[in-house]
Amino acid sequence: MPYELFYWPTIQGRGEFIRLALEEAGVDYIDVARRRGRGMGVAAMMKLMEAPAAHPAFAPPFLRVDGELIAHTANILDWLGPRLKLAPANAQARRWTHQLQLSVTDFLVEVHDTHHPIASALYYEEQKRESRRRARIFIEQRIPKYLDYFEQVLESNPQGDRHMVGRSLTYVDLSMFQLIEGLRYAFPRAMAASESSWPRLVALHDAVAVRPRIAAYLKSKRRIAFNRDGIFRHYPELDL
Amino acid sequence: MPYELFYWPTIQGRGEFIRLALEEAGVDYIDVARRRGRGMGVAAMMKLMEAPAAHPAFAPPFLRVDGELIAHTANILDWLGPRLKLAPANAQARRWTHQLQLSVTDFLVEVHDTHHPIASALYYEEQKRESRRRARIFIEQRIPKYLDYFEQVLESNPQGDRHMVGRSLTYVDLSMFQLIEGLRYAFPRAMAASESSWPRLVALHDAVAVRPRIAAYLKSKRRIAFNRDGIFRHYPELDL
Numbered sequence: 001m002p003y004e005l006f007y008w009p010t011i012q013g014r015g016e017f018i019r020l021a022l023e024e025a026g027v028d029y030i031d032v033a034r035r036r037g038r039g040m041g042v043a044a045m046m047k048l049m050e051a052p053a054a055h056p057a058f059a060p061p062f063l064r065v066d067g068e069l070i071a072h073t074a075n076i077l078d079w080l081g082p083r084l085k086l087a088p089a090n091a092q093a094r095r096w097t098h099q100l101q102l103s104v105t106d107f108l109v110e111v112h113d114t115h116h117p118i119a120s121a122l123y124y125e126e127q128k129r130e131s132r133r134r135a136r137i138f139i140e141q142r143i144p145k146y147l148d149y150f151e152q153v154l155e156s157n158p159q160g161d162r163h164m165v166g167r168s169l170t171y172v173d174l175s176m177f178q179l180i181e182g183l184r185y186a187f188p189r190a191m192a193a194s195e196s197s198w199p200r201l202v203a204l205h206d207a208v209a210v211r212p213r214i215a216a217y218l219k220s221k222r223r224i225a226f227n228r229d230g231i232f233r234h235y236p237e238l239d240l
Numbered sequence: 241m242p243y244e245l246f247y248w249p250t251i252q253g254r255g256e257f258i259r260l261a262l263e264e265a266g267v268d269y270i271d272v273a274r275r276r277g278r279g280m281g282v283a284a285m286m287k288l289m290e291a292p293a294a295h296p297a298f299a300p301p302f303l304r305v306d307g308e309l310i311a312h313t314a315n316i317l318d319w320l321g322p323r324l325k326l327a328p329a330n331a332q333a334r335r336w337t338h339q340l341q342l343s344v345t346d347f348l349v350e351v352h353d354t355h356h357p358i359a360s361a362l363y364y365e366e367q368k369r370e371s372r373r374r375a376r377i378f379i380e381q382r383i384p385k386y387l388d389y390f391e392q393v394l395e396s397n398p399q400g401d402r403h404m405v406g407r408s409l410t411y412v413d414l415s416m417f418q419l420i421e422g423l424r425y426a427f428p429r430a431m432a433a434s435e436s437s438w439p440r441l442v443a444l445h446d447a448v449a450v451r452p453r454i455a456a457y458l459k460s461k462r463r464i465a466f467n468r469d470g471i472f473r474h475y476p477e478l479d480l
Contacts, residue, residue, distance in 0.1 A: 052396055054398060056392060056396065058386075068332065070335065070339070071339055072339050072342040075335065075338060075339050075342055079335065095315065096295045099295070099310065099315050102315055103298045105342075106298075106349070109346070109349050113357075117357045118370065118374050118377065119373075119374065119377040121381055122377070127373075130358065133358045133359075133367075134357070134358050134359065137359040137362070138359075141359070141361055149296070153296065156294065156296065158294060
């Protein structure tokens, strides 16, 4: 049975962190809401979310495997990690990997709220003034706070600074790639001005980008382009 | 060795979800930043955060056990759960418990941002206008969105609606207690007007409150009172 991923079909969003792991592993998966036909599409995703279930999901993304629904990006990656050989075998190291992904989760909320500081239910245009205030402080303080931390994790990895955890690729490395990609798209001037502060993260980003399966994925139609519906959005007025 | 919890000493905050689990289990723990003396206090917490470490924490709370640092509330609870007998033994059910706690995590960010929609680094008074806009929509849309979901989880629990998971108490039940407490403190008018929509959650809250160890804890000095430095804050102008 292929993995069934349920996520919004027109954005990278949180689902992208899972897509990257599935793509790197080269496993069979169905991106349900992006397919057409019986039991596919956004309608199928919504139907599944609203159906009575033992373990209902609060929101996409969620994964269906053998009838079990698993939700929350970091939780899905923690589950997939060992199965895709993208997490350490050791339980303590796996918990550390998950802990790092939970910091990614927190950061993504802050990225999203640069363009939606008042409410997700309102349009950006309805909270533009507040977005400007929030984005300015986000660029000044929060990007460095998180990226300094992740850089330090690379630097202090006893097994070398090429990976976040241990000496081989994990899903958190893929997530670092995606964070750098997203920040460059959303805040190109801010990133150009400051990303030399995070040389190890940039090197990790570059190393992930040329992995054969990731490179093929990024060139494929399966990779949705960044756009103004996702978490990372480019509004020049919010950049440096 | 007692568990060592590191968290801000003057607020309930995210640390409270861990304190409640430790208190319910009746285990020995040291709330390090609240103690005085050698190796104690906020200074000790900051020192530990800044010291070189294999697994540095991004932010409090974190727990130290046998030299290992574990951070992120939901991750700590996932680790503590089986040890404190506050999580199911079965791996799938434990993952589901963790998944629910991750929705609590998301909700807490939204609660916090009702009084800090622009930046944590600014005072509430500097973002009061934006807070009013955010809190209005939070009360109208987000409280019902989350509490309807948690109520539905109770309702659809195949083992009965007295617990979130299975037939016995887990740390997520304690978290539900804390959410209801916090929302009642922060938004008393909004909660009075709407909490009858969530009878199972309120019943769970009440059942947790009278558990002997929790009741004793709530009366003790160990329970920090809600205040205007925490996640749940009462500003009448943000309430209904």
